Amino acid sequence: MPENNQEKQIIEYEYPKFSRIAFSNILDFLLCALLALAIFIPTKKIVESNGEYSKNSEDFDALKIESNLYIYSSEKSRVQDVVSFYNASTKYSQSEMEDDLSKRLDNFIVFLTNKVSVSTGEEVKKIYDDFRLSDSLLYNGSKYFILENNTVSKNVAANIPSKEYIENVYKAYIDKYALGQFIAKDEVALNYQKYFSNMLFFVELPISIGLGLLIYFYLIPLCFSRGKRTIGKLAFHIGVVNSKCLSPKFWEFTVNFLIFFILECLLSLVALGIPLIISFSMCAFSKKKQNFHNYITGFYLVDTTQKIYKSFDEIVKNELNSKDPVNFRQK
16 A cells, blocks of 8 residues: 655554455445346336326236236236136136136237237238147147148137146247247237336336435445445455554545445446456455445445545554554565
């Protein structure tokens, strides 16, 4: 660490081992993630209470129900896809579920034909028929469906139980194909999906993550007048000092946080985490254990088993009041 001869004092600090730094970082990011999650829940509620969001949500739910792939669950008080609905329900017999799911898939194709185009309906029907007639869809060597007079119908002669049709045909097709076809083929549904995805990735998550980072890595350290410590650093006895080997001042720590927030965290969201990986690698392999934002601002991580001072005047006062003056040296 840099030497400082003001008041003829040279401060001595020990660098913490990298293992302690790594564990403190892991703890910090886990706690920050929990904080961001706690912020996300009320943030989502606030966003959902917006008039435009509520209107789009209601319209999208209505379209989902119209597609026949979704149903309103009075128990859950929300719209669910039919597979999830039946998986959670015990009110219906196997034959009732089989009949309903079969009709819903037929009506889904009619929905696409009427809402999108005839060609789209025909395209999806062919995919559905090919799925039902697949050679891999067998029960005791017999096919679930057969082709008669250019029409796909159940293989009644095979005497296949309703449960097999429910699980291996209808639920399987809805989960693997139909739900995706609903979004991909219907432009209106796709636009609704894009709207909610944009609200999640560009409003709800950024607000939650941003506030989580601000509170955890900026406001909490400001509560520590010496060493500007996070909870992870506190747990592993690590503090922060500036280039003068003193506890960072408010403005210094603010600049340090902004570099961390903008150049590492925000850039990592669009650069697949590369800035954070580079910063962590700098800390792991550099002699002075400095990550990127600490390197730029001249900050150092130090062992807090020794006192971190706020000013050189405080050092002088400490020596004058001590029977055995402390010799401050730098390693």
